[in-house]
Amino acid sequence: MKSSDIEHYLRIAKEASVIGGFVLRDYFGRLLSDHVYFKGEKDLVSQADKDSEERIRDYILKNFPDHSVVGEEIGGDFKGDAVWFIDPLDGTKNFVSGFPIFGVSVGLVIEGRPIVGAVYLPYFNSLYYAGEGLGAYKDGKRIYVSKRDTLKRMSVSYGFPSRAKRDINLYWEIFREVFDKVGSMRRPGAAAVDLCFLAEGIFDGLIEFELNPWDVVAGTIVVKEAGGLVKLTKGLTNGTDVIAGSPYIFPYLEEVVKLKLGV
Template sequence: MNEPVVGSKSFAAVAINCASKAGEWIKTKLGNYQRLDEKMSPHDLVTEVDKGSEKLIRSLIMMNFPSHSFLGEEGVEPGPEASARALESVRDAEYLWIVDPVDGTTNFVHGFPFFVVSIALAHKGEIILGVVYDPSADELFIAEKGKGAYVHGKRMSVSGEETLRSSLVATGFPAEHRTALPRNLEQLRRIAPKVRNIRSSGSAALHLAYVAAGRLSGFWEIGLNSWDIAAGALLVQESGGAVGDIDGTPYHLGVRDVAATNGQIHGELLAELAD
C-alpha cells in the first residue's frame, strides 16, 4: 500500500509529530498540573493536561488535514452512552482521527510513569494508522495497515507462548463499579490461577502496544472506548496478533470489551473469559 499523502505531509509523519509533541509537553506537567476533576466517578479523572494535550493534537491535525473528522476523549461527555453516540456520529467519515490525549490519567496524577498518547486514523471505519507514544520511556509504537508495526525503528512481533499457563497477561480495572468492576474481578479470579502471572499498568493503549511488542502474551479489559483501543488494535494486528471483542467478534470501532493476544492463546483466553 502506498503511503497516503495529502500535500507534502504523510499521515504517519503528522501522527508521530502530534504524539511526540503532546507527550513531551505532558511530561513537563508531571507533578505540576493545576486542576483535577472527576468525570464518571472518583476512579475516572481528568486534568487540564488531558484537555491541553487534546487541543494541541487537534490543532496540528486540523492544520494539516482541515477536511478530516476528529474524535477525542475530552470532547465527549463521560459515560458509555455518550461515547457510543459520539462514535456513531462520525464512524462513517472518510478520514477520522481517534485520539486519547492521555491514556492513564490516574497514573499521571500520581506520578506513576505509565501513561501514553494514543492516535489512530480510520479510513471509512477501518484503522489504517496507529501511534502510541510513551513519553516516560521515550518509546513510540507505530503501525500502518499492511506495513507492519515498529518500535525504535525495529519491526515488532507478538510473543511465542502457546498456552495460558506459560503466559504473562494484563488487565485493567474498570472505572464503572456497579457492574463492570465485579465482572472484571470475577474474570480475574478465573484467569489468575491459569496463567504465569497478571499485570495491570493502568493504560489500555500501553497494554496493547506491549502485546504487539511481545512483552505480554495477552490483555483483556471491559468497558473501554474507541480512543482507548483503536491505535493499539492495529499495532497488535500488524505484529501478527489477534484482537477483538471478548465474545469472539473481530475488532471494529465499536468494541468496548477487548481481548488481544499473540493469537496462539486467543481461543484459550476467550474460553476462560466466557466461563
C-alpha cells in the same frame, strides 16, 4: 489504499502523538491541585489532558482539514469516512499520582477500519506505531508478539472501569479463571500502553472491559501488525471490550470471556 497514503497518515499520527506527549512531559510531576478535576466520582481529568488534546487536534486538522477528529476530552463528530481518535492522556490516574505508565494515543479510522496508529510514552521517550500492511514498530525497530506457547509461562494484562456497567463479579470470575491458568497477570492502568506492551511481547494476552474507541484504535492496529489477534466485542463503539493476544493464547482468552459474558 496506496501504501504511500498510509505512510503519510502514519507520519502525521506519529508526529501528533509526540506533540501531545511533549505537553505531558512539561506537566508531569508539576501538576497543581487546581489542574486536576473530577468528571465523575472516580474519573479524573487534568489540564494536561486538555492541553494535549488541543495541540494534537490542531495539528491533525492543519494537515487534514476535511477529516473528523474525536477526542476523549473535547469530543467531536463521527462525520465522513476518515475519523481520527485521540486519547491525549491514556492513564490519567497514573499520571496524576506520578506512576510513569501513561501515553498519548492517536489513530485513524477510514471507512470503519483502523488504518494507522501511534502511541507515545513520554516518560520513556518511546514511540510505538503501525500502519496497515506496514508492520509494527517501536522507535524504528520492528516488533512482534510473543512466541511463548505454554500458559503457565504467559503474562496477561487486564483492566476494567472503576464504575462498571456490568456486575463487576463477572470480571472477577474471568480474572480468577485466567489467573489460575497463566503465569502472571498485571494491571498497568493504560489500555493503549498495555496493547503496545503486548505487541512487543512483554505481555502475551490482554483482556480489558468497557473501553472507548480512543482507547483502542491505535493500539489494536499495532497489535495486529505485530502478528497478534484482537477482538472488539462491540466494534469501535463506547463500552467495547477488548480481547487480544498472541495466536497461542488468544483462543483461550476469547473462550473464557465468551463463556462468562456471552460476547
